[in-house]
Amino acid sequence: MLLYIHIPFCDSKCSYCAFNSYVDKFSQREKYMHALSMQLSYELERFGVSEMNLIETVFIGGGTPSTVDPTLYTKIFETIAPFLAPTVEITSEANPNSATYEWLEGMFAIGVNRISFGVQSFNDEKLKILGRAHNTAHALEAIKNAKKIGFENLSLDLIYGVAGDTKELLSNDIEHAFSLPIDHISLYSLTIEEETAFEKTPEIAREELKITQWLFEQIGSRGFKQYEISNFGKTRSNHNLGYWEGKNYIGLGAGAVGFLNDTRFYPSTNIEHYIEHPLEITEEILTPEALLSEKLFLGFRSCIGVDEKNLTLKQKKEADLLTREGILTYHNDHYFNPNFLLADEIALRVEGY
């Protein structure tokens, strides 16, 4: 069982971001955290969490979890304490400008053992273009502080495929990243989302296949293995792996999504409504076809692969053909895709049969 907790507050709205987050609702923070606790108690029961069915990973994402004081998380951590697996991975996202020494120390003290920093770039001009509230110095300091405090597992997010990116700029990003005590990188190509500032200037997104491949090689050659199209590490994120393996997850908060067997759960995305009605959750039952399609897309985009027992006879024949063509590999009853950039194409080809 996985647990995702959504914190929908941000200091400023980045030009590319469509995540459910607000810059003008900080006055709701305490009430919001209380509503999360109410939903949590309800979900622990609905998902049958117990000493026999423990929580393997927790991920606090956003929005910006570092805009909320660690003391406001304690109630949630007290509630889940009896149900945490001994090896539990507890990640929090953090923005370099709000992840102060005190905030990091407070989160470490309540049990967070992994931090994922939204760095995006180590170039101050690019950070301005992206609309970030932090600069390079903030990022370097926050990550070094996290290590000093005792966090062993540190990750950072980088964005590429932005107009103005040069090999030199991206090399500088990679060099800075590897000068830090991190064990994981999430590398995202800029996508233009609806209702973002970049929607009006879509030409800002410029992914070039050659640069993408070069970036993958740069990160790989420094010992971080690519285990999903956007994720590289000496250590993998068990929470990410859990999603791709199709594990059940509780989704707490405004804009979160939960998943149990074949059903998705959607709490309200509106903060005020969520605070008043944290148990008003919309359900969506997925068809067997939709579940299989998700297994194919996630499996071929990651090191999880696709279990042959999920495929129809015709789909299996197509996967065998792709294996003979050298596009897929096959072992332990699973098909694996060694080139994640081809994932969607392969998934569509297999799904079509």
Ligand SMILES: C[S@@+](CC[C@H](N)C(=O)[O-])C[C@H]1O[C@@H](n2cnc3c(N)ncnc32)[C@H](O)[C@@H]1O
């Ligand atoms: C939930 S978001 C934000 C985490 C945190 N608030 C931050 O900004 O540092 C996680 C990551 O998704 C990536 N991301 C969000 N929107 C994106 C977009 N439109 N294109 C590419 N990457 C995006 C960013 O790298 C971001 O750090």
Ligand code: SF4
């Ligand atoms: S990228 Fe992070 S900080 Fe920026 S708006 Fe999105 S969630 Fe907030």
